[in-house]
Amino acid sequence: MIGVMKNRYYDLILSTKLAGLGHASFMFMSSARDKVSYIYPNVNAAGAGLLLTETFTPDSTNLSEGGYHMYHQMLDWLGRPIYNVARQPVPPLRVSISRKLKEYVQAKYRAAGAEKGKYIVIHGIESDSKASMQSRGDTDSLLPLEVWDQIADVISGFKPVFVIPHAKERENVEEIIYNEDIGIVLITTPGQLAALINDSAGVIATNTAAIQLANAREKPSIALFGSEEKGKVFVPNAEEKKCIIVSSKTGKLKDIDVGAVKQAMQIFDMSLALV
Template sequence: MATTSLLPNSLSPFLTNTTSFPSTHFPKFSFLNPLDHPHCPKRPNLHTTHAKKKNPWLDPFDDGEDPDMEYGSLFVDGKQDEDDRPPENPDNPYGFLKFPMGYSVEIASLALKVRGDVRRCCCVVSGGVYENLLFFPVVQLLKDRYPGVLVDIVASARGKQAYELNKNVRWADVYDPDEHFPEPAEYTDMVGLLKGRYYDMVLSTKLAGIGHAAFLFMTTARDRVSYIYPNVNAAGAGLFLSETFTPDSTNLSEGGYNMYHQMVDWLARPSKTVPRQPVPPLKVSISKKLKQVVESKYKNAGVNKGKYIVIHGLESDSKASMQSKGDTDSLLPIQVWAAIAGGLREFRPIFVIPHEKERENVEEVVGDDASIVFITTPGQLAALINDSAGVITTNTAAIQLANARDKPCIALFGSEEKGKLFVPNTEQKNCVIVSSKTRKLKDIDIEAVKNAIPIFNMSLALV
């Protein structure tokens, strides 16, 4: 009895006659025999260079830049230049794209990548008004080092208010980087917002652990630069960062005026034919609208332009006191301020209150005819100081604003060390520091403050 095959007729020849396919029909896969390609380049010897690694966590086989590398004319040295925009064609029926200044996908040159140029930079600034004011020189340094760069800021709600005094900042977004447990919706929304802006560099002043480092990594920026914890909390953060700075303590604000000196030193570093960039001083710009609003306020308080002294640093539980996180002992009760203001003769003191509930206390101690102005934003405080004859203040943002506007200032500190830390080079800034002998601000010598008041008369004579 003949046997019948259970396989289909179309498959039976293929399975039964395997010799019908000549061996020449099978392709010869080149990757099976690497010896057939003698021209394949060999892996370069990575031990020829001994340059210091930028970050050993990123690539364990990266031995730094090749000292023998020579750049051609395409990768010219020097600071970055503005890219030429493509010509616009209004007659095009499909329209034309308007790219932002200094950025275009089609014409972005390879030299941007090679030289490390920065077209868009995002700065995540930790802290309140005081810390963000001290970040102004860093922003100016970025504008000087990378001409044409667009600088954006991510800060807390209080910190964002400072950037109405800075014309170098394009956008300022509210997101508190110091929040340990942010809302998931806010967290993911901010990650998506920063990722969609295509930053070349992200700078962060928050001490980063692995969580904040991952947040910066998800922005997909080319350079991710941040401070990290000086202890075990920094474990794993270097995996996600391009450059890290380790401060001396967990409170970065304790560094005073130069609290960002490590980041400034890295940003101002020389590169090839570009020399070390000088660090600019703190400067603020005040708009006409701010000046008009504040002028109406101090005129309603009964004082005229240039005829009053700003008193700032009144003791209060308000968040608008504009203290530094590095000096918590920086407020005085109204009784001390009333005694200090009694030494003013040619000028009228104007008391700045951070909350309306303090008005009654000031009127009770000083008198009903006291000049009181309610101000909570650094912009209005800067405009008030700009029209004044000088400032008497504790260690609040008013010190830095007075120095930025070249106004004479009497600064009250709990200790002489704090004074030198937050106001360096006082002789160049027309500022007198009065410190407490007991290292407590409430024990400040009132007579020493009154003896420094003639500094305002000297500035008036110079005018």
């Protein structure tokens, strides 16, 4: 890896990993003109700043707690005016999907009995699998299947398609979700998830990657959060993104109001009316 970095010229190398002396030394050995990284906000950053062109110090060791704006310091630096070029705004997240990936995922959801534009992606089931959907910045971001069962029951006009992180979860979903008109799809990469969302009518998810990917593909979504504050941190300007935030009144995600989720589902009907 170091050989590749030294044998090529780069104007800039960015790292979103918190750098200590070791990581900073690795970046320093490259031939890049500018070496930019976040560094630890504690003693672990000792010496790292001397080897980097520009550093950013977060408020905590978990960058993900910053939510949607977790990289705001780096983005502000990247867009700064330089060489007589005015400040450049950073565009919103957009995701491209290859034809091959679309076809692969299409085969998956069709095998689950779903049709393009006629299913809702369900994402954020509680799991003990290492492939958990758990958000790094929100420890309370997954719902038990018993709650998802209640939500699936109030979905009408669309087929609920449950995303599972591991094949062993299929049996749990089939056992607990009583609604027989559901689909179950094993998704293993963010690209597959983006393709599944792209062909859907929308998304109902907890604080997981599915919400951000729905925003990137401009799909309507319902985001479930443990508190209103978390919703504002992870999905700012939700209305502009065709996203409705439903937050728990107790501060615990498992106590989410299913009635409020049902009421929010009108966003999917509105989306169909605009097509």
